Amino acid sequence: MEERRHTSSHYEKELQEIKNDLIYMGTLTEKSIKMAMESLTERDSALAQKVISADDEIDRCDAQLEEKCIRILALRQPTAIDLRFITTAIKITGHLERIGDMAVNIAEKAIQLNEEPKLKPYIDLPRMSGMVIEMIRNSLDSFINENLELAEKVRQQEQIVDDLNEQIFRELLTFMLNDSKTIQRAIYIMQVSKNLERIADHSKGIADMVTYMVTGESVRHQEQSAD
Amino acid sequence: MDANVIISLNNVNFYYGQNRALTDITMNFRKNKVTALIGPSGCGKSTLLRLLNRMNELIDDTRVEGDIIYEGKNIYSPDIDPVEIRKKIGMVFQKPNPFPKTIYNNIAYGPKLTASNTGDINMLVEQTLKQAVLWDEVKDILNQSAMKLSGGQQQRLCIARALAMKPDILLMDEPTSALDPISTAKIEELIEELKKDYTIIIVTHNMQQAARISDETAFFYLGNLIEYNKTEKIFTKPDVKQTEDYITGRFG
Numbered sequence: 001m002e003e004r005r006h007t008s009s010h011y012e013k014e015l016q017e018i019k020n021d022l023i024y025m026g027t028l029t030e031k032s033i034k035m036a037m038e039s040l041t042e043r044d045s046a047l048a049q050k051v052i053s054a055d056d057e058i059d060r061c062d063a064q065l066e067e068k069c070i071r072i073l074a075l076r077q078p079t080a081i082d083l084r085f086i087t088t089a090i091k092i093t094g095h096l097e098r099i100g101d102m103a104v105n106i107a108e109k110a111i112q113l114n115e116e117p118k119l120k121p122y123i124d125l126p127r128m129s130g131m132v133i134e135m136i137r138n139s140l141d142s143f144i145n146e147n148l149e150l151a152e153k154v155r156q157q158e159q160i161v162d163d164l165n166e167q168i169f170r171e172l173l174t175f176m177l178n179d180s181k182t183i184q185r186a187i188y189i190m191q192v193s194k195n196l197e198r199i200a201d202h203s204k205g206i207a208d209m210v211t212y213m214v215t216g217e218s219v220r221h222q223e224q225s226a227d
Numbered sequence: 228m229d230a231n232v233i234i235s236l237n238n239v240n241f242y243y244g245q246n247r248a249l250t251d252i253t254m255n256f257r258k259n260k261v262t263a264l265i266g267p268s269g270c271g272k273s274t275l276l277r278l279l280n281r282m283n284e285l286i287d288d289t290r291v292e293g294d295i296i297y298e299g300k301n302i303y304s305p306d307i308d309p310v311e312i313r314k315k316i317g318m319v320f321q322k323p324n325p326f327p328k329t330i331y332n333n334i335a336y337g338p339k340l341t342a343s344n345t346g347d348i349n350m351l352v353e354q355t356l357k358q359a360v361l362w363d364e365v366k367d368i369l370n371q372s373a374m375k376l377s378g379g380q381q382q383r384l385c386i387a388r389a390l391a392m393k394p395d396i397l398l399m400d401e402p403t404s405a406l407d408p409i410s411t412a413k414i415e416e417l418i419e420e421l422k423k424d425y426t427i428i429i430v431t432h433n434m435q436q437a438a439r440i441s442d443e444t445a446f447f448y449l450g451n452l453i454e455y456n457k458t459e460k461i462f463t464k465p466d467v468k469q470t471e472d473y474i475t476g477r478f479g
Contacts, residue, residue: 004477011476077435079462080471216464 011076018068018089019144025061025096026140030133032058032103033199037129040110040192041122048114051107058100065093081213088213092143095202099136102195102202109188109195119175119185128164128196131157135203142210151214154207161200168193233258233396233426234279234316239293241274241283248274250450252293256396261418261427263441263458265434267478270447272430276398279428280316281309314341317389321401323381325373325388330356330365333373333384334391341392351391358424359387360417379410386417390425397421399429403436415440434474438462446470 006012032051039048069090072078078086113119135157142150172186208220232255241249249271256262264272277283278295281302294301302312325333334352352369356362361383365376373384382402389397399418403411418427418440431437437444438458445455446469454461454470465471472478 004472006476007478008476079434079438079474080465082475083463 014068014072014076015082015085018065018072018086021061021065021068022089022092022096023140023144025058025065025093026136028054028058028061029096029099029103030136032100033106033129033133033136036103036106036110037126039107040113041126043114043118045111045114048107048110052104055100055104058097062093062097062100066090069093084213084216088143088209091209092140092206095205096136099199099202102199105195106192109192113185113188116185119182119189124164124168124171125189125192125196128161128168128193131161131164132196132199132203135161135200136206139203139206139210142207143213146210146214148211148214151207151210154203158200158204161197165193165197229255231257234295234297236275237294237296239275239278239291239295241271241278241292242290243286244288248450249278252452254445254452254455256426256428257443258426259422259424260442261422261429261440263437263444264428264430264447265432265437265444265473266447266453267473268432269449271450272445272447273400275447276318276400276428276430279396279398280313280318282313282318284309310341314392315394316396316398317392317394318398318400319382319385319389319402322405323378323385325376325381325384327372327374329370330373330376330384331369333388337388337392355387355390356384358390358421359383360413360420361387377410379406379413382406382410382414383417386414386421390421394425396426396428399427401430401432404432411436446473448473 006015032054035047035054036051039045039051069086072086076082135154138150138157139154141147142154169190172190175182176186205220208218211217211219235255236252239249239252240247252275264276266272274283278291279302283289283291291303295303297312297316300307326336328336331352334355335348338348338351353362353366356365361380364380365371365384373381376384382405386397386402403414406414415436418429421427422442429437429441441458443456444458444461446453446461446465446467448469454465454467456466460466461470462474465474
């Protein structure tokens with residue numbers, strides 16, 4: 001469909017700026033997750049520290065984006081698609097900020113795990129983190145391009161991540177049952193997995209908001225009874 | 228006709244000379260609701276408003292096709308007296324236009340002239356000024372000229388004057404565009420109050436005003452009714468792309 005621009009070029013620019021800021025914030029969170037996972041797999045605690053300090057920038061972006069959105073609500077009084085766009089943007093920035101926090105959680109667990117001998121080779125966790133990074137990217141792409149199919153794909157990917165999390169949990173359970181000395185490390189790894197699973201949830205949250213933005217229909221709590 | 232419908236248009240076309248200003252308009256206005264007519268200049272919204280109480284007849288070389296049904300009859304049938312229609316369907320204009328008379332006589336003039344209210348005129352004056360939330364401001368100066376009132380007060384006086392004729396429907400053509408924000412807020416507040424007893428149809432260029440005060444919104448473009456929906460729907464998720472483009476400022 002032909003996309004018309006606002007008569008007010010300033011308004012158009014402000015909305016574009018929100019998009020750009022969200023993309024930037026998305027790349028920051030991606031980078032944090034990658035670094036956090038690398039600090040775990042490569043046993044690089046200095047890298048983990050970088051993830052922790054990089055979170056300030058994500059928090060700053062979140063605060064700034066929210067302020068910009070509130071300003072537009074107050075001064076432009078957006079309606080229809082613009083209103084749904086702004087409310088969606090406010091929610092997305094919240095999700096991305098939380099994703100940043102999860103990356104910090106993973107980095108903190110990596111630091112603790114790096115101080116002990118490696119429990120097992122990391123195979124499923126990198127697969128999981130690869131998928132959640134793709135989910136973040138897909139959810140933001142679906143937002144920028146108003147792409148409902150991509151939003152739907154994110155919802156499906158979330159299920160896969162859930163299953164991986166379950167699988168890792170079961171595997172670690174056998175470690176703990178066999179040898180109680182592994183319990184501490186196994187719990188840390190479980191927490192890493194759980195944090196990745198939460199990131200997938202937040203990506204799905206973004207995808208759900210995109211569906212609302214495009215269709216005006218809320219899909220957020222449709223599967224709650226199944227959870 | 229649905230009991231909630233007060234006036235309905237069926238396939239209405241309207242022409243200024245050769246120019247068609249409204250094309251095939253079919254719509255129902257609901258009783259005790261505020262309906263906003265929006266659209267860019269020249270879209271036909273004011274023309275449509277004036278059609279509803281036969282004000283367009285006062286302009287030469289105009290022609291109406293189709294039916295406008297009010298109380299079971301086409302208001303354009305030959306046996307209908309336009310003066311009677313305008314009593315039941317009152318109008319408030321963009322610029323306050325009080326008569327150059329006292330405040331009291333602005334209200335009393337119409338009822339006295341048409342003898343539609345032979346009851347107590349003093350009571351009617353007080354009652355309608357109260358309805359228009361003007362009474363407290365003017366009760367001690369009823370014999371002063373209405374021209375001395377502020378613009379916002381004059382507009383409320385004009386609304387009171389229309390109410391004195393005991394109408395069913397109030398048509399308002401941009402009633403606040405000449406007023407400051409406080410006076411505008413007072414008129415908007417008044418409109419919310421009045422819809423309990425009257426049906427209000429309002430033309431406005433102020434989109435936020437339409438969003439604030441109306442229950443239903445009709446969007447017109449180039450003489451066509453593009454979308455007619457609940458106001459909340461229009462301003463959150465309109466069905467038609469053209470409506471969305473207009474209300475979000477992507478037009479022109």
